[in-house]
Amino acid sequence: MSLFPLDKIKPEKEEEGRYYNSHYFNYDGQQQVRLEYRFPKCSLTADCVVFGFDGKDLHILLIERGIEAFKGMWALPGGFMNPNETIEECAERELWEETKVRDVYKEQFGVFSAIDRDPRCRVVTVGFVALVRKSDFEVIGGSDAKKAQWFKEDELPPLAFDHEEIVKAARNHLKERMRIEPIAFNLLNEKFSISELQQVYEAIKGENYDRRNFYRKMISSGYLQNEGKSEEPTPNRRPDLFSFDTKQFKEDETDNPSQTDSLLF
């Protein structure tokens, strides 16, 4: 179908705050229409990279796509932004619809806008990253998702769209946040041993730390309060438990930021 040259179309009307051009003409005896917006349009989606920590490893929450494109493949939970919501609201809604996970702190980490990244139409996506305790959520597939499931981050299946690239960018973002914020403590019980803390740091950073140096650095930070011995029966001697002094940390964050760096790697 050959359409009327776009440069002959002048702006005509405004409706609901949207300007567009429309032009009617006859082509092969059929009446045709071309409707053209004044500003270029695309579709916008939010995609969520939810990392779940199980005490040892990081996992990523994926859905099996129940619709085209990439039907049957695994993908990040996400979907199209509606006209009546912000991109944050879209991320929250889509994650809930597709996995029944909600009320998770998420932050943007990047916009992915390669022209052909979606075979359906021009779609630009905003990536959101979250870090949770895996056991806090029961994931259930729904909406456009046939299934929802956790995968160990180093055992992901092939992913739809450019989602492998998005996961990689989310992983880097997480490591960077760790150098600015003590995000590890959100993944622990209120009382934890230093070796549990080290597990979290190592899982997020993807590298191992020397046990003694880690212990020394954490204790000397001044933010860990000794809460006595663990009550759990263990094969070795019962470890000391600690809690994180959130109040002191928050005070120092404004008054004495270089002190808070003692927690960061």
Next chain:
Amino acid sequence: MSLFPLDKIKPEKEEEGRYYNSHYFNYDGQQQVRLEYRFPKCSLTADCVVFGFDGKDLHILLIERGIEAFKGMWALPGGFMNPNETIEECAERELWEETKVRDVYKEQFGVFSAIDRDPRCRVVTVGFVALVRKSDFEVIGGSDAKKAQWFKEDELPPLAFDHEEIVKAARNHLKERMRIEPIAFNLLNEKFSISELQQVYEAIKGENYDRRNFYRKMISSGYLQNEGKSEEPTPNRRPDLFSFDTKQFKEDETDNPSQTDSLLF
């Protein structure tokens, strides 16, 4: 104009990879048309917060809008993403068209998607931030910009759209980057004095450092090479000049990241 109920409209055709619905009907004797995309659409823009350092203070590059909306007001350089470009290409093109600044390293720092942020239509914008030496660029207004001009960051005029919020977010992003990367060195000559270095750190962080502590921390970092006395005639004694050991820094970044933290505040 009342249009045909949307839920009665079924997908009809696909053209140029875009699915849409169209429906013709008679209304008040006039033929009307409703053209509806399968997925919701919006317009996407890129806005650039370019910080320019003049040796003492940070400035921000603004344009005076030559068109509606907010005609005559100052705003960030930026504009609509075309269908044939990524959002990064859009940022590069718009900055060039409106200010004649180009080839500047920019990074995304956030997506702004409040529903009513643009009076013309639903527009979501992606913020880009850059940090340059102000004297490296001659800025010249063009395209949709009547004028382009630097403003001291604490003396900005009222801004169009939600650009004040965007500037604030960019400012925070810059401070955060400073805790991860030694961005200060990009703003200095190859050889610089410690007090020039301190000026950059203070401008970016927006706070003052103790002169002696700053000196000690920088020298002990191991990344500054003494290049001898300044040749510049000064009222006081001529200061030592230093260069930044980029090679050593890059090696340590992979092998010994905690060493590189010595440069960060």
